[in-house]
Amino acid sequence: MNLADDWRPGPRAAALLLLERVEQELPFPGAPRVGITGAPGSGKSTLLDALVRAYRRRGETLGIAAVDPSSQRSGGALLGDRIRVRSGAGDPGVFLRSMASRTRLGGLAESTRAGVLVLAAAFDRVLVETVGVGQSEAEVATLVDTLVLVVGPGAGDELQFMKAGLLELPDLILVNKADLGAPAERTAAELASGLGLSEGAASGAPPPVLLASARDGTGVEALVAAIDAHRAELLASGELLRRRRSGREAWLLDALLRRYGSYGLERLGGREALRRRAAEHAGSSAFGLVAQLSREIEEALRKGPGA
Amino acid sequence: MTPGQPPQRDRPWVFRTYSGHSSAAASNALYRGNLAKGQTGLSVAFDLPTQTGYDSDHPLARGEVGKVGVPICHLDDLLALFEGLPLDRMNTSMTINATAAWLLALLIAAAERTGVDPRQLQGTTQNDLIKEYLSRGTYVFPPKPSLRLISDMVAYTVEEVPRWNPTNVCSYHLQEAGATPVQEIAYALATSLAVLDAVRARDDVPEASLPRVVGRISFFLNAGIRFVEEVCKVRAMAELWDELARERYGVADPELRRFRYGVQVNSLGLTEAQPENNAIRIVLESLGVTLSKRARCRALQLPAWNEALGLPRPWDQQWSLRMQQILAFETDLLEYEDLFEGSRVVEARTREIRDAARAELDRVLAQGGAVACVENAYMKQRLVESQTARTRAIEAGLLTVVGVNAFPETEPSPLTAGERSILRVDPSAEREQIERLRAFRTRRSPAEVQAALRNLGDVVANGGNVMPPSVRAALAGVTTGEWTGALRALFGEYRAPTGVVAREPGQASPACLAVRERVHALSESLGRPLKILVGKPGLDGHSNGAEQIAVRARDVGMEVVYDGIRLTPEQIVQSAQDEGVHVIGLSILSGSHEVLVEDVLTRLRAEGCESLPVVVGGIIPEEDALRLRRAGVRRVYTPKDFDLTRILGEIVDVVAEAKAAA
Numbered sequence: 013m014n015l016a017d018d019w020r021p022g023p024r025a026a027a028l029l030l031l032e033r034v035e036q037e038l039p040f041p042g043a044p045r046v047g048i049t050g051a052p053g054s055g056k057s058t059l060l061d062a063l064v065r066a067y068r069r070r071g072e073t074l075g076i077a078a079v080d081p082s083s084q085r086s087g088g089a090l091l092g093d094r095i096r097v098r099s100g101a102g103d104p105g106v107f108l109r110s111m112a113s114r115t116r117l118g119g120l121a122e123s124t125r126a127g128v129l130v131l132a133a134a135f136d137r138v139l140v141e142t143v144g145v146g147q148s149e150a151e152v153a154t155l156v157d158t159l160v161l162v163v164g165p166g167a168g169d170e171l172q173f174m175k176a177g178l179l180e181l182p183d184l185i186l187v188n189k190a191d192l193g194a195p196a197e198r199t200a201a202e203l204a205s206g207l208g209l210s211e212g213a214a215s216g217a218p219p220p221v222l223l224a225s226a227r228d229g230t231g232v233e234a235l236v237a238a239i240d241a242h243r244a245e246l247l248a249s250g251e252l253l254r255r256r257r258s259g260r261e262a263w264l265l266d267a268l269l270r271r272y273g274s275y276g277l278e279r280l281g282g283r284e285a286l287r288r289r290a291a292e293h294a295g296s297s298a299f300g301l302v303a304q305l306s307r308e309i310e311e312a313l314r315k316g317p318g319a
Numbered sequence: 320m321t322p323g324q325p326p327q328r329d330r331p332w333v334f335r336t337y338s339g340h341s342s343a344a345a346s347n348a349l350y351r352g353n354l355a356k357g358q359t360g361l362s363v364a365f366d367l368p369t370q371t372g373y374d375s376d377h378p379l380a381r382g383e384v385g386k387v388g389v390p391i392c393h394l395d396d397l398l399a400l401f402e403g404l405p406l407d408r409m410n411t412s413m414t415i416n417a418t419a420a421w422l423l424a425l426l427i428a429a430a431e432r433t434g435v436d437p438r439q440l441q442g443t444t445q446n447d448l449i450k451e452y453l454s455r456g457t458y459v460f461p462p463k464p465s466l467r468l469i470s471d472m473v474a475y476t477v478e479e480v481p482r483w484n485p486t487n488v489c490s491y492h493l494q495e496a497g498a499t500p501v502q503e504i505a506y507a508l509a510t511s512l513a514v515l516d517a518v519r520a521r522d523d524v525p526e527a528s529l530p531r532v533v534g535r536i537s538f539f540l541n542a543g544i545r546f547v548e549e550v551c552k553v554r555a556m557a558e559l560w561d562e563l564a565r566e567r568y569g570v571a572d573p574e575l576r577r578f579r580y581g582v583q584v585n586s587l588g589l590t591e592a593q594p595e596n597n598a599i600r601i602v603l604e605s606l607g608v609t610l611s612k613r614a615r616c617r618a619l620q621l622p623a624w625n626e627a628l629g630l631p632r633p634w635d636q637q638w639s640l641r642m643q644q645i646l647a648f649e650t651d652l653l654e655y656e657d658l659f660e661g662s663r664v665v666e667a668r669t670r671e672i673r674d675a676a677r678a679e680l681d682r683v684l685a686q687g688g689a690v691a692c693v694e695n696a697y698m699k700q701r702l703v704e705s706q707t708a709r710t711r712a713i714e715a716g717l718l719t720v721v722g723v724n725a726f727p728e729t730e731p732s733p734l735t736a737g738e739r740s741i742l743r744v745d746p747s748a749e750r751e752q753i754e755r756l757r758a759f760r761t762r763r764s765p766a767e768v769q770a771a772l773r774n775l776g777d778v779v780a781n782g783g784n785v786m787p788p789s790v791r792a793a794l795a796g797v798t799t800g801e802w803t804g805a806l807r808a809l810f811g812e813y814r815a816p817t818g819v820v821a822r823e824p825g826q827a828s829p830a831c832l833a834v835r836e837r838v839h840a841l842s843e844s845l846g847r848p849l850k851i852l853v854g855k856p857g858l859d860g861h862s863n864g865a866e867q868i869a870v871r872a873r874d875v876g877m878e879v880v881y882d883g884i885r886l887t888p889e890q891i892v893q894s895a896q897d898e899g900v901h902v903i904g905l906s907i908l909s910g911s912h913e914v915l916v917e918d919v920l921t922r923l924r925a926e927g928c929e930s931l932p933v934v935v936g937g938i939i940p941e942e943d944a945l946r947l948r949r950a951g952v953r954r955v956y957t958p959k960d961f962d963l964t965r966i967l968g969e970i971v972d973v974v975a976e977a978k979a980a981a
Contacts, residue, residue, distance in 0.1 A: 017899070018847055087842075087876040091878060091880045100889055123847075275705075
């Protein structure tokens with residue numbers, strides 16, 4: 013994990029080789045990757061903790077990436093998830109790595125994808141926890157197979173954001189704090205009916221809305237079952253492969269844009285060209301491909317405009 | 320005044336000194352000594368394992384037994400603690416929270432054993448879990464079961480131990496955690512309302528008893544150095560309490576609405592540098608809670624002048640006791656009616672504080688009350704904010720602390736030099752306590768113990784009052800760890816929110832910016848941002864220092880894994896490895912640093928991580944600091960190191976050094 017995170021040229025080259033191998037050798041579909049996102053106060057850490065217990069009871073080993081936002085001003089970050097997700101402490105079957113989002117407002121660090129792949133190689137299941145603000149929800153959707161949005165009772169705003177297209181539609185919505193009774197139930201009902209009426213769900217059907225209490229443990233098994241069901245659906249329809257590919261493509265685009273900007277990307281032939289190249293090399297590692305494409309862009313930039 | 324006759328004066332408050340250490344027998348000797356010197360009430364300090372429900376031989380108790388208070392594992396320990404002290408004539412304050420029901424049960428059992436009617440018992444169990452979640456850290460169970468235990472004790476004592484104060488709602492610890500006077504009042508009152516509402520909702524407490532219940536609620540306040548404001552604070556709180564008792568609980572009798580409280584004066588502001596100045600601070604802080612007759616404390620505890628250095632010796636405690644006695648008996652304070660009645664200045668400030676406190680209390684109530692505001696971290700976050708503001712103010716010189724950020728020059732002190740300037744707990748105390756515990760276990764009837772524990776579990780699981788089965792358990796020889804274990808199985812364990820939020824740092828000071836530059840530069844050469852693990856090993860729950868460091872570390876650009884409290888050395892090393900940190904920061908204020916830090920260093924070596932640097936902060940005497948450094952700790956920080964930015968700058972150095980050496 014340390015190596016995958018290292019930006020110095022020497023370690024980075026070694027990391028890329030390693031990551032290339034890892035990605036290449038990863039079986040398909042391999043370890044399920046589940047994203048848990050939600051606003052602060054939604055209780056997603058408590059829910060994650062309950063999920064850890066549930067999965068461990070099933071005998072699955074877990075690799076968890078817990079992402080927290082970095083301060084734009086200082087560059088630092090308070091990574092406080094470890095303290096909330098305690099059920100894995102001392103358990104060799106649970107590995108938790110706290111990650112800062114690093115660069116952009118609400119986005120994810122470039123190295124997060126590498127981290128997730130390493131975890132997928134080492135554990136039966138990967139859980140990625142992020143704070144659902146700004147870009148991070150859209151980005152985490154490119155890293156995981158199933159995205160669960162956790163909301164607390166009274167989550168009217170979330171629905172409005174979803175309708176306005178400001179939030180990607182998650183695959184599952186979990187209304188937490190069911191132990192509060194009526195307010196939680198009402199929120200679940202409102203979300204379910206509101207989503208049923210809205211357009212824009214990419215796959216046609218709106219995401220199921222579940223009710224749970226992470227604290228009591230009620231509804232957690234149902235969530236686990238829903239996640240399993242979603243995975244089965246994705247596999248049966250071929251959607252999982254498509255998602256993994258488009259996630260890969262999104263990361264490639266992001267990585268190249270970060271390094272070379274739109275100008276650099278144009279030297280390659282723009283997004284269309286990138287898409288084509290990514291499809292052509294669908295079987296090979298994105299890390300290898302990004303190194304290759306970087307070399308081509310640099311070559312083109314050296315030659316100057318009009319080359 | 321008639322010539323030849325002494326003037327009429329009020330009876331003074333109760334003089335207590337918070338104390339206990341090593342063993343029940345040693346503490347008993349200390350109490351007898353203090354009582355002989357004129358102390359009029361006891362204040363029992365328990366060690367961390369007792370406070371958090373572990374027997375002295377539990378792995379988590381290692382290094383903690385008898386350090387910050389007396390270990391009480393079973394009835395024989397409690398009997399030894401009160402040997403020669405008639406329970407029906409003692410007024411005993413027990414600073415115990417999560418395990419309060421157990422300690423009261425032990426006391427009642429002790430009364431029965433020594434032929435004393437439990438109805439004669441006088442004193443207090445602190446029993447305020449809300450402030451534990453917010454600042455002190457010795458909670459065990461989640462908020463709802465904790466509140467249930469508190470209300471069980473209130474319901475029980477109102478009938479069975481009527482002279483006992485079942486709970487002391489605390490604002491003391493809130494001030495120690497940085498609370499402003501307004502926050503102190505608002506959050507403490509919110510807690511008292513949570514308790515009273517819980518009791519009121521019970522079937523076994525008739526409506527008619529409610530006024531008596533309200534009358535038995537007492538408080539434990541802090542008295543800070545800004546003593547004029549403190550006088551106003553107490554007056555404001557008394558007015559609000561009277562209002563709440565009348566309007567919310569319908570208490571008609573003004574006697575039952577009286578604001579009853581005890582005090583320990585502020586310890587956060589006691590300095591390590593020029594510690595002799597603390598004697599003056601302590602006297603001045605006493606004024607806030609004694610000057611105004613209308614708002615005078617019922618009992619006063621004074622810390623010793625050397626609290627920031629380590630445990631006080633009997634002589635240090637005596638000095639603080641004499642301060643109280645001189646104030647009470649030599650001055651004319653107790654001969655007058657309230658000095659501030661009709662004072663425009665005091666009444667205006669009192670009104671101001673009262674109105675602001677009422678507004679803040681309403682904000683807490685609007686969110687669902689004290690328990691809700693623990694769970695959603697609202698109160699904790701406000702406290703961390705206030706503490707951060709205070710720390711910054713001291714660093715910027717806006718808040719003066721004599722001897723620290725002003726007038727730091729000093730002659731060499733005759734008082735603090737050398738090994739004997741604080742009390743050292745004999746390391747054999749832990750071993751001996753464990754031996755006594757093991758011997759005790761062989762003397763009791765296993766069948767009775769099992770039956771009592773089963774009974775406890777059944778009664779509590781079915782919603783019955785925890786006290787009767789606990790008294791039975793105490794008499795049967797159940798231990799502290801067993802009692803708590805039975806309840807842990809039912810209620811679960813809790814981790815409180817840290818209140819350390821990822822909010823954008825404000826305008827950074829030039830020093831902070833300079834360290835930030837260095838962090839960024841070092842991160843470049845490390846290949847990723849500097850990552851630090853901050854955590855507290857052992858049972859000490861005073862997390863304020865660790866929280867402030869975590870926040871400041873973030874402000875200077877580090878990635879901070881804040882791992883919280885009650886960690887084993889094993890967990891710390893595991894976290895450090897999994898997270899790939901560049902440095903570990905440990906915070907320990909309980910005196911158990913030698914054992915725990917050594918354990919961490921040993922494990923790091925065993926994992927091949929000896930190059931991972933460790934720094935330690937806490938209450939650590941100079942001689943111990945030397946030993947720690949020789950063992951491999953890179954830096955040791957104590958309360959005199961108040962400039963957090965400077966500390967973090969040094970941590971950057973430590974990481975750079977470690978990198979160069981690798």
